[in-house]
Amino acid sequence: MDRIIVRGNGPLSGQIPIAGAKNACLALMPATLLSEEPLTLTNAPRLSDIRTMTELLASLGAEVTQLQGGKVLASGCHGEINPVADYEIVRKMRASNLVLGPLLARLGHAVVSLPGGCAIGARPMDIHIEALEALGAQIELKEGYLHAKTQGGLKGAVHEMRFASVGATENFLMAASLAKGTSVLKNAAREPEIVDLANCLRAMGAQISGDGTSTIEIQGVDLLHGATHPVVTDRIELGTYMLAPVIAGGEVECIGGRIDLIAAFCEKLDLAGISVTETDKGLKVKNRGDRIKAVDVVTEPFPGFPTDLQAQLMAALCTAEGTSVLEEKIFENRFMHAPELMRMGANIEVHGGHATVHGVSKMKGAPVMATDLRASVSLILAALAAEGETEVRRVYHLDRGYERLVRKLSAVGADIERIHE
Numbered sequence: 354m355d356r357i358i359v360r361g362n363g364p365l366s367g368q369i370p371i372a373g374a375k376n377a378c379l380a381l382m383p384a385t386l387l388s389e390e391p392l393t394l395t396n397a398p399r400l401s402d403i404r405t406m407t408e409l410l411a412s413l414g415a416e417v418t419q420l421q422g423g424k425v426l427a428s429g430c431h432g433e434i435n436p437v438a439d440y441e442i443v444r445k446m447r448a449s450n451l452v453l454g455p456l457l458a459r460l461g462h463a464v465v466s467l468p469g470g471c472a473i474g475a476r477p478m479d480i481h482i483e484a485l486e487a488l489g490a491q492i493e494l495k496e497g498y499l500h501a502k503t504q505g506g507l508k509g510a511v512h513e514m515r516f517a518s519v520g521a522t523e524n525f526l527m528a529a530s531l532a533k534g535t536s537v538l539k540n541a542a543r544e545p546e547i548v549d550l551a552n553c554l555r556a557m558g559a560q561i562s563g564d565g566t567s568t569i570e571i572q573g574v575d576l577l578h579g580a581t582h583p584v585v586t587d588r589i590e591l592g593t594y595m596l597a598p599v600i601a602g603g604e605v606e607c608i609g610g611r612i613d614l615i616a617a618f619c620e621k622l623d624l625a626g627i628s629v630t631e632t633d634k635g636l637k638v639k640n641r642g643d644r645i646k647a648v649d650v651v652t653e654p655f656p657g658f659p660t661d662l663q664a665q666l667m668a669a670l671c672t673a674e675g676t677s678v679l680e681e682k683i684f685e686n687r688f689m690h691a692p693e694l695m696r697m698g699a700n701i702e703v704h705g706g707h708a709t710v711h712g713v714s715k716m717k718g719a720p721v722m723a724t725d726l727r728a729s730v731s732l733i734l735a736a737l738a739a740e741g742e743t744e745v746r747r748v749y750h751l752d753r754g755y756e757r758l759v760r761k762l763s764a765v766g767a768d769i770e771r772i773h774e
């Protein structure tokens with residue numbers, strides 16, 4: 354299994370290009386099931402999760418071709434569609450559940466395995482099921498598979514979600530786009546990835562308004578057509594690399610970065626004493642080498658602080674001046690990076706959904722184990738300024754969400770290499 358070796362060194366300097374958003378792309382790709390015409394996604398990230406979605410869509414009868422080394426995904430779904438999403442593929446990634454809404458909308462029935470994904474909590478499917486049932490689907494769970502059917506197709510409806518689930522909002526949007534009549538989703542998720550999906554669906558002929566707010570209205574149409582759509586910038590990759598100079602010192606410009614994607618995160622950096630400036634190419638982060646100040650963080654749905662940046666910010670707060678409290682409100686089991694950061698000298702106490710981080714002046718390199726996608730990158734970040742060498746194992750987690758991580762960090766001066774085994 355591959356390993357990544359990081360040797361803590363001096364300040365970083367240069368530019369890091371930010372890729373298209375993994376989470377947006379994983380919701381956009383299943384939209385190909387909604388139309389017989391081609392859907393082309395540009396600015397796609399080159400990641401193993403995208404390959405998994407490609408494999409899943411192919412198993413359903415769609416064709417996905419990678420162009421320009423994977424930066425462009427050309428897909429089409431004009432032949433016969435297989436309604437069964439098999440456990441062997443679905444188990445690899447929770448976002449596989451995003452084929453349920455499109456399959457139901459296009460075929461009127463679907464059989465989709467319950468998903469796997471990062472081990473960061475229970476992550477059930479009940480909110481998805483309730484949202485699709487509101488549109489007239491009948492869904493039963495049998496032997497690990499969701500069996501969904503409709504009588505005469507999906508019908509528009511008003512539905513309020515108990516919690517603003519990102520995935521359930523995406524499934525509802527895709528399903529309601531081809532339902533008969535008008536649908537209104539209340540307490541919808543407001544993440545930029547939702548707006549990106551709505552933009553793509555609109556380009557395909559869907560009639561959607563209100564995305565980006567908590568009430569989305571969808572006027573169902575009979576058919577969707579082909580489109581070309583650029584994937585929005587990955588705000589989580591952006592925040593991750595913005596933290597590299599916060600931890601190691603120096604100045605890094607993240608190309609393609611936008612404050613509106615990541616305002617709550619930038620507010621925390623500001624409180625920590627780090628300046629972020631907008632440039633004509635992206636966002637520049639500068640740290641003259643001072644210790645940052647401790648800050649308290651609560652993860653929340655967008656526009657709140659994203660849970661997907663909690664581990665990375667914790668890595669930075671390990672060496673802050675003072676004590677920070679991080680509260681995880683989205684996933685109940687998302688502090689698995691804390692014990693690994695402690696192996697590197699961090700002083701962290703975890704009590705249920707809270708982690709208290711007492712800043713230490715320096716971290717030390719150590720062998721550590723990646724446990725999930727964002728946890729693993731937090732270890733890499735911490736290692737950038739740790740004394741000595743850190744060896745991160747199980748790096749396949751990183752390949753799910755960070756394209757060319759070693760190359761991007763080396764380019765700004767980090768001492769990092771991947772050992773292939």
Ligand code: UD1
Binds near residue numbers: 478521546661
């Ligand atoms: C998406 C992101 C993920 C991010 C998360 C929250 C993708 C591919 N993944 O995941 O990186 O961390 O949003 O911003 O876009 N829940 C239920 N029942 C459901 C659905 C969700 O109880 O039917 C719970 C989950 O267990 C979790 C919370 O709701 O505790 C958030 O889940 P959700 O917003 O659905 O996240 P995902 O779409 O899975």
